[in-house]
Amino acid sequence: MSNPINIFWFRRDLRLDDNIGFFKALKSEHPVIPIFIFDTEILDKLPKDDARVTFIHETLQNMRQTLQKTYNSSLAIYQGKPIEIYKQLIQSYDVNTVYTNRDYEPYATERDKEIQKFLSSNSITFKTYKDQVIFEKDEVVKKDGKPYVVYTPYSRIWKEKFKAVDFKIYNTEEHFTNLTQDSSLPNLNLSDIGFERSEQRIVDYEVSPTLIKEYEETRNYPAKDSTSRLGPHLRFGTVSVRKMMQKAMAEENETFMKELIWREFFMQILWHFPHTKDQSFKSKYDRIEWRNNEDDFEKWCQGKTGYPLVDAGMRQLNRTGFMHNRVRMLVGSFLCKHLLIDWRWGEAYFAEKLHDYEMASNIGNWQWVAGSGVDAAPYFRIFNPTSQIQKFDKQLEYIKKWVPDYQELTYPQPMVEHKLARERCLDTYKNALN
Structure with missing residues (x-):
């Protein structure tokens, strides 16, 4: 086997500059091989034209090219379960230490425990950093x-x-001389990992x-x-x-x-509180008897609720993978309070569609609008989807852009009357919480 090397494992830190774990790896005594793993545990749950996968792949290719052109090095890209990839890596290289930056989501923390245990059993150090x-x-x-x-x-x-x-600020580039001199490390095309280029772009x-x-x-x-x-x-x-x-x-x-x-x-x-990924932070909120009407949910998803500002937000999300933050609060409140549909349904839909989906913020914000989370809006705070237009889109510019049919006969009638929905919501929440 060749001389000892260290590995730097890119995850949620796809940049070559000011990257603490990468900096620490490069300052170590052994040459560094940078790697990225397309984790099948994550990929298998995503649509095949997911814009985020396209974005990650393009970013990695740019990083590879920079390392190849300027430093005669590269970035190794793999696909599979991380534990299986590491089993392969230690067969191919004399690995001394694996460096990476910490990830705090429940799946990531369990994955890292498994990797650390495996590496330790093979006398390999696993070093993680805050980045x-x-x-x-x-x-x-x-x-x-x-x-x-x-x-x-x-x-x-x-x-x-x-x-x-x-x-x-960590000037990583000062230490790129410690990268392995190998510009032919393994690469993967989007099609190799079972994906296609998305029409949506992350701006x-x-x-x-x-x-x-x-x-x-x-x-x-x-x-x-x-x-x-x-x-x-x-x-x-x-x-x-x-x-x-x-x-x-x-x-x-x-x-x-x-x-x-x-x-x-x-x-x-x-x-x-890792349980909050699928349970209410305030446990009594899990007693709410949601209506969870699938037809209503489908209308909400498609932006066909009959409330123009709600529909504009959902159509913007479906078309672009982005929704304005102010409108996110409204569409979330509408789903939970007007339609009495479980916040977890909305959270899962956003997780699939949002380019900036981050589990902690998404769950935190959905539980906020549902009233069940930390520092949440009180349950009786129910946004009026019509008066919100007066406050935030008075000239109807946003609505006209995303719901051009809002004044046409084909545009749906409001699927629920605001006053009735509000009273139904208050009754349902009171029954669950008292």
Whole structure:
């Protein structure tokens, strides 16, 4: 067998710069082989033209080309169950240490335990690092060590701790000379992994000084489309959260920073309370007797509820893989409160369709609108889907774009009357919670 090597395993950190685990691997004493595994446990549940898989594949190809052209190295791409890939790798190489960045979702933590156990049994070290967040796990907790379940005190302590952080950007490229000199590492086409190129595209993010400066006043109006589109890029790590926090600080924009803190709040909630992925945080909310009418759900999915702002959001999601955040709250509330359909149905639909799907935030936000989560909206807060138009799309620009048929005879009548739906919801929730 050849000389010892180290492996860096890319997962939710698909970038070559400011990548802590990659930086640590490159500074180690052995040459580094970077790898990515298309995990069949995840892929098998996705549609074959999933835009996120296309995006990941394209990003990996760009990374490979950069390493090949500039450093005579590459990135090895595999498909399968990670444990099986590692069994193959240790047959092919004398692996000393595997480096990677931590992932906090329930499946990922179980997978990593299995990998660590396997590597350890073969006298291989498994080193993990914090990279996709500023603070993780139990770094921001109460004095008694218990997690915060309300955002405001969490964010206050988060900000206090942040002031004391020795904020550092990791210049990974300085150490690329420690990559293995092998530009022919294994590669896979989309078709090799059973996928096809998606028609939908994940758009570039924008964090210009102007966008950040105007974020507070423009972010609630879906027609302006002035959100950063950072979601998928933070999700897959094509951008560094440290660099984004630097930008927020440079513009002294509290609102933009808050959004990044919300993301970490929900991540630590899922880490502390992994059962919330399919159970209500407030367990009594699991007593709600949902109607779960499949025809109603289908109308909601297709954007045919008869409420133009709800329909605009769902049609935007189906067509583009994106929905404006303000509208997400409305369509979520409409599903849970107006139609009395279980939040888990909506969460699963968003998980399939949203380019920026991140389990912690998706579950956190769905449980928020259902009233069952941490720091949730009270159950009697029920958005009026008509008056929301007056507040956030007064000129009907957003509605006209996504529901051009809203004034035509073919446009459906409202599937449920707001007042009746509100009263039915309040009765159902009261019966379950009292």
